[in-house]
Amino acid sequence: MKRFTICIIGGGSRYTADMLAMLTNHKEEFPLKKVVLYDNEEMRQEKVGKYAEILFKEYYPEIEEIVYTTNSDEAFIDIDFALMQIRAGRLKMREQDEKISLKYGCVGQETCGAGGFAYGMRSVPAIIEIVKQIRKYSPNAWILNYSNPAAIVAEATKRVFPNDHKLINICDMPIAIMDMYADALNKNRKDLEPRYFGLNHFGWFTNILDKKTGEDLLPLLREKFLNPTDHKDEQHFDASWQVTFNFMSQIINDYPEYLPNTYLQYYLYPDKMVKKSNPNYTRANEVMDGSEKKIYQMLDEVISIGKIKGTKYEISSANGVHACYIVELATALAYNKNDIFLIITKNNGTISNLDSNMMIEVPCRVGANGIEALSIGEIPTFYKGLLENQYAYEKLTVDAVLNGSYQSALQALVLNRTVINTNIAKQLLNELIEANKEYWPTLK
Ligand SMILES: NC(=O)c1ccc[n+]([C@@H]2O[C@H](COP(=O)([O-])OP(=O)(O)OC[C@H]3O[C@@H](n4cnc5c(N)ncnc54)[C@H](O)[C@@H]3O)[C@@H](O)[C@H]2O)c1
Numbered sequence: 001m002k003r004f005t006i007c008i009i010g011g012g013s014r015y016t017a018d019m020l021a022m023l024t025n026h027k028e029e030f031p032l033k034k035v036v037l038y039d040n041e042e043m044r045q046e047k048v049g050k051y052a053e054i055l056f057k058e059y060y061p062e063i064e065e066i067v068y069t070t071n072s073d074e075a076f077i078d079i080d081f082a083l084m085q086i087r088a089g090r091l092k093m094r095e096q097d098e099k100i101s102l103k104y105g106c107v108g109q110e111t112c113g114a115g116g117f118a119y120g121m122r123s124v125p126a127i128i129e130i131v132k133q134i135r136k137y138s139p140n141a142w143i144l145n146y147s148n149p150a151a152i153v154a155e156a157t158k159r160v161f162p163n164d165h166k167l168i169n170i171c172d173m174p175i176a177i178m179d180m181y182a183d184a185l186n187k188n189r190k191d192l193e194p195r196y197f198g199l200n201h202f203g204w205f206t207n208i209l210d211k212k213t214g215e216d217l218l219p220l221l222r223e224k225f226l227n228p229t230d231h232k233d234e235q236h237f238d239a240s241w242q243v244t245f246n247f248m249s250q251i252i253n254d255y256p257e258y259l260p261n262t263y264l265q266y267y268l269y270p271d272k273m274v275k276k277s278n279p280n281y282t283r284a285n286e287v288m289d290g291s292e293k294k295i296y297q298m299l300d301e302v303i304s305i306g307k308i309k310g311t312k313y314e315i316s317s318a319n320g321v322h323a324c325y326i327v328e329l330a331t332a333l334a335y336n337k338n339d340i341f342l343i344i345t346k347n348n349g350t351i352s353n354l355d356s357n358m359m360i361e362v363p364c365r366v367g368a369n370g371i372e373a374l375s376i377g378e379i380p381t382f383y384k385g386l387l388e389n390q391y392a393y394e395k396l397t398v399d400a401v402l403n404g405s406y407q408s409a410l411q412a413l414v415l416n417r418t419v420i421n422t423n424i425a426k427q428l429l430n431e432l433i434e435a436n437k438e439y440w441p442t443l444k
């Protein structure tokens with residue numbers, strides 16, 4: 001059985017340790033020969049790298065080589081899979097995105113609205129550079145990108161690398177929602193097959209099919225979620241995630257036809273979301289004070305004691321949804337499994353009444369030859385209108401960053417449902433330009 005070389009880009013991410021544990025738990029199904037961790041921050045990379053050495057020595061001695069580095073010329077040589085999870089500007093800049101947006105009364109969120117716009121303007125140049133470097137050293141590697149904002153990153157990579165069919169953009173939110181459905185139905189997520197359409201963080205489940213019988217379980221789920229339901233797994237314990245999952249019931253009450261992606265709350269109820277936010281303590285603060293701190297404390301402790309086995313940090317078989325879906329996707333590509341995943345891909349007629357160039361998120365069959373979207377056909381006017389508006393915003397954001405255009409940036413913000421007002425958009429944009437000097441191209 002072939003053993004693979006993988007490179008995790010953004011190796012210092014707070015998800016890396018869980019992903020390494022996940023890979024360890026799946027050594028039979030997806031065996032590894034070499035693991036490379038690459039980050040542009042030496043300190044973070046070193047901590048996760050040392051943790052990986054301890055983990056693999058104890059749990060995965062079959063791995064022949066582990067490299068952790070900040071040198072991209074070293075990182076990308078002969079890799080089979082590149083898993084990209086960078087956060088350009090880190091959580092400190094996410095905090096700026098969220099707080100500057102809220103200061104102007106707009107939604108302050110990582111990937112939605114003006115915050116997502118600012119993040120996209122940082123991510124795109126960094127990702128393009130990394131993909132070029134990967135292709136220099138590993139022209140045939142599968143590149144699985146889930147760096148955010150994935151919708152904007154996907155639009156940019158489609159334009160800059162139009163023929164690169166081994167570059168896949170994907171998100172874990174629909175999978176987390178499917179886990180919630182599976183819990184509510186007392187089933188396993190793998191017993192269910194989704195039908196879904198939209199853009200990333202902007203879509204709807206149209207059917208939830210029982211894989212064995214073909215029965216559509218969506219009506220049953222709709223009934224269950226018309227009232228707020230408790231959904232607590234380890235990764236969604238924070239109060240803000242609880243509020244988000246509970247809010248699905250409001251969206252379903254207002255729009256019962258399909259089941260929504262949780263992120264629609266920001267676009268369909270922007271005022272309510274702003275009111276609920278604390279402009280002085282946003283989700284970035286919650287993450288910096290919560291999971292990031294906790295994970296880095298764990299890394300420091302493991303490094304200082306030099307072991308994991310026999311400590312409270314023993315790895316368990318219950319990995320987070322984020323690590324799970326990445327390994328599931330890599331396995332489907334490696335072994336031609338033809339499983340179905342929700343992936344961000346070029347429309348090409350999949351949704352017949354939308355532009356064929358649009359980057360949509362839809363179910364795709366995934367196998368050794370890549371991805372193949374399942375046909376959707378026509379979608380109703382309400383969704384078509386929302387999607388076309390949001391996609392125009394995404395396109396203009398990519399125009400702004402690739403062409404250094406102030407006018408495109410302004411138009412993008414005005415089109416975004418969470419901003420709309422020109423005078424506010426101008427002030428917001430000017431303040432975001434100032435905050436992002438280090439990352440954005442100059443806008444003329
Ligand atoms: N698509 C999804 O559904 C999904 C789910 C979870 C997280 N994410 C995304 O994954 C990414 C990581 O999230 P996180 O919370 O772990 O962030 P994080 O800040 O903990 O980690 C990101 C790492 O990327 C590094 N980095 C930044 N710019 C880089 C560059 N140019 N080259 C190499 N490394 C770079 C940082 O130093 C940091 O260590 C984010 O983009 C996040 O939005 C996506």
Ligand SMILES: O=P(O)(O)OC[C@H]1O[C@H](O[C@H]2[C@H](O)[C@@H](O)[C@@H](O)O[C@@H]2CO)[C@H](O)[C@@H](O)[C@@H]1O
Pocket residue numbers: 110111148171172173174175176177235236241283287321322
């Ligand atoms: O606020 P964060 O950084 O904790 O999460 C933002 C991300 O939320 C979705 O993904 C995951 C999340 O990363 C994970 O920790 C867990 O809480 O489940 C979420 C849903 O599966 C979203 O898909 C990402 O794009 C966001 O970055």
Ligand SMILES: [Mn+2]
Pocket residue numbers: 150171172173201
């Ligand atoms: Mn996502």
